[in-house]
Amino acid sequence: xxxxxxxDDGKKINLIFPTWFVFSDLGAxxxxxxxxxxxxxxxxxxxxxxxxxxxxxxxxxxxxxGRFELVDVQxxxxxxxxxxx
Amino acid sequence: MRTLGNRIAELRRxxxxxxxxxxxxxxxxxxxxxxxxxxxxxPDIMLxxxxxQMLSVTVDExxxxxxxxxxxxxxxxxxxxxxxxxxRIYVNSKDGDRVKVNLPMSLVKAGLEMGLKMPxxxxxxxxxDIDFSQLIALADKGVIxxxxxxxSADGDTVDIVVE
Numbered sequence: 330x331x332x333x334x335x336x337d338d339g340k341k342i343n344l345i346f347p348t349w350f351v352f353s354d355l356g357a358x359x360x361x362x363x364x365x366x367x368x369x370x371x372x373x374x375x376x377x378x379x380x381x382x383x384x385x386x387x388x389x390x391x392x393x394x395g396r397f398e399l400v401d402v403q404x405x406x407x408x409x410x411x412x413x414x
Numbered sequence: 415m416r417t418l419g420n421r422i423a424e425l426r427r428x429x430x431x432x433x434x435x436x437x438x439x440x441x442x443x444x445x446x447x448x449x450x451x452x453x454x455x456x457p458d459i460m461l462x463x464x465x466x467q468m469l470s471v472t473v474d475e476x477x478x479x480x481x482x483x484x485x486x487x488x489x490x491x492x493x494x495x496x497x498x499x500x501x502r503i504y505v506n507s508k509d510g511d512r513v514k515v516n517l518p519m520s521l522v523k524a525g526l527e528m529g530l531k532m533p534x535x536x537x538x539x540x541x542x543d544i545d546f547s548q549l550i551a552l553a554d555k556g557v558i559x560x561x562x563x564x565x566s567a568d569g570d571t572v573d574i575v576v577e
Contacts (some may be wrong), residue, residue, distance in 0.1 A: 379528045386524045398516055401467075405510030 337407030425469035485559035508569030
């Protein structure tokens with residue numbers, strides 16, 4: 330999984346996470362913990378079990394499509410954020 | 415026959431984008447855009463995905479001389495499984511921000527079953543009142559294409575396409 334950030338002044342950040350880790354049950358448990366600590370329950374209420382199920386779906390998608398662009402954001406100022414599986 | 419230049423011009427005008435704005439975003443001159451639209455020259459192949467995205471169409475639709483079908487009912491024998499479809503959400507703000515979210519239907523279904531709401535996914539209030547389970551039901555019955563087109567009073571637009 331890759332997260333690419335490019336600011337309008339040309340700075341680039343490429344974050345590469347190993348797919349096996351991000352979409353593993355361990356990854357889901359860590360994500361659930363981070364979400365429960367940082368998000369209000371009424372804003373984002375997902376259990377570790379729910380996240381595990383999403384991870385299973387994401388693993389299937391990765392297997393099926395390979396490199397799949399989930400999100401592409403381009404601001405008017407020229408900032409770009411992309412999340413690619 | 416509608417040419418590539420005709421299509422670029424039509425789609426650009428429909429989205430209220432000027433030739434200058436388009437040129438600036440593509441790092442070309444306004445004269446280059448004018449030449450494309452008058453079929454004097456063609457855009458570089460590397461620019462086609464960017465042009466298509468800016469005009470909220472696929473590269474196929476941009477290059478095809480067939481009029482774009484916004485919504486289509488696919489006959490049962492030609493239908494894809496719902497899990498092979500992709501839900502694409504295009505959000506264009508009046509300030510020029512562009513958000514494109516591509517979600518395989520299998521992921522949308524899983525998210526909805528968990529009670530996830532789309533504002534949590536996209537952060538966009540305009541999606542709050544859209545019933546995504548109905549969109550899935552439509553796609554399941556073979557209706558694909560641009561199923562939702564919302565334009566807010568502020569000038570923001572949200573298009574939801576199933577393909």
